[in-house]
Amino acid sequence: MSDLKRLTDYAHGGGCACKIPAGELEEAVAGLVGQTSPDVLVGLDDGDDAAAVRIADGLAVLSTADFFTPVVDSPYDWGAIAAANALSDVYAMGGRPVVAINLVGWPRGVLPMEMMTEVLRGGLDIGARAGCPVIGGHTIDDPEPKYGMAVTGVADPDRLLRNDSAAAGLPLTLTKPIGVGLLNNRHKRTGEVFAGAIASMTALNREAAAAALAAGARAATDVTGFGLLGHLYKMCRASGVSAVLDAAAVPVLEGAREALRDGFVSGGTQRNLDWVRPRLSAGAGISEDDLLLLADAQTSGGLLVAGEVPGYPVIGHLVPADGGPAGITVR
Structure with a gap:
């Protein structure tokens, strides 16, 4: 491993700074609509942090995904940061994360698999701290390392924290x-x-x-x-x-x-x-x-x-x- 560069050297950008710009993203998805039903409480319209769907009286399921390129050189810290960032989407909606799965892109011929293990360990430890099991996931061979999670959460549909519910005077x-x-x-x-x-x-x-x-x-x-x-x-x-x-x-x-x-x-x-x-x-x-x-x-x-x-x-x-x-x- 002595000939490896720093982990952040393998990324064109770092963390959430590598997101597609807001204006470009809104143009790209303008006019696109998902499946609609009375049970879709929060969808694409206002750029909320997670989707929310009512599945029973008093119970909504939240769904989100987030991943990005290395933001720090420590593989463990990067994994922990990416996991906390993905779980945050559920908290931002007023929910509780209940299960997460890993999303990994890894340059397997360039970076050692032991390093990927440390990334996953960081994510697993954050999941444990949140009381959210991290079970499996999906990996691809990718020229640029990427890591994050898809997270499912639950919330009270009458107590969601939303983008469209702010009021003047607050x-x-x-x-x-x-x-x-x-x-x-x-x-x-x-x-x-x-x-x-x-x-x-x-x-x-x-x-x-x-x-x-x-x-x-x-x-x-x-x-x-x-x-x-x-x-x-x-x-x-x-x-x-x-x-x-x-x-x-x-x-x-x-x-x-x-x-x-x-x-x-x-x-x-x-x-x-x-x-x-x-x-x-x-x-x-x-x-x-x-x-x-x-x-x-x-x-x-x-x-x-x-x-x-x-x-x-x-x-x-x-x-x-x-x-x-x-x-x-x-x-």
Whole structure:
């Protein structure tokens, strides 16, 4: 293994920063519809984190899948991060994950299978922490390593956290600091390891989701590849409201501002900002760097909740859209 490059060297992008840009994705799926029935509670329309289907009175099944290229060089940590990120889609809907299966692309003639075992071990350990069995999966021989999970969860259909249920007058709560995209990009380019970023990405959103539900929240999403600004805009657009974001109140991981200063901005982050800019208003003193930080492409980020969640910072509030398109004001 001594002649192997670093794991992140085998990936063209890292983590959720390698997602297809939001604008391009929406154009690609425009007009496509899945099977519809009265029991489909959440589908494709508003870009929610998981699909939701009612299967019995008081019971909905949630279904999601997420996978990506290496975001760190440690195979175990990458597996753990990818698993936490996939499980987050269920928590972001107010649900509980009940089973997961692995999704793996592996360059079998290039990287040793023992390394793939460590990736899977990381995912298995996160599943155990979540109380979610990880059973089997699917693998392909792929020139670029990829890992993630398809996750099935359950939820109360009357207590789903949705993109389209935010209301003007509610505060906005964020349950994890941002900046992992900048730190992951610095790690990929320099080899520096950021323990705080790994700890944040492997932390489950289970407790945050439970706290949001206990506080009576109806709308939430997790902050991943489209950045805080992108995911906030999607929620505002689906709910027909606008938002005022207090940039100084947004928690930021240690080292992220320095990574921004030193130019470790991913292409995905720049595309996020370009996508939301037509609906963005920046107040006095808000710089381009401030906006790039708010658009930073996250991997396994926190929950963005419409409502106050005890123990987590309030970063802004929702306001009426006044009959026009949804927008975001950063001050």
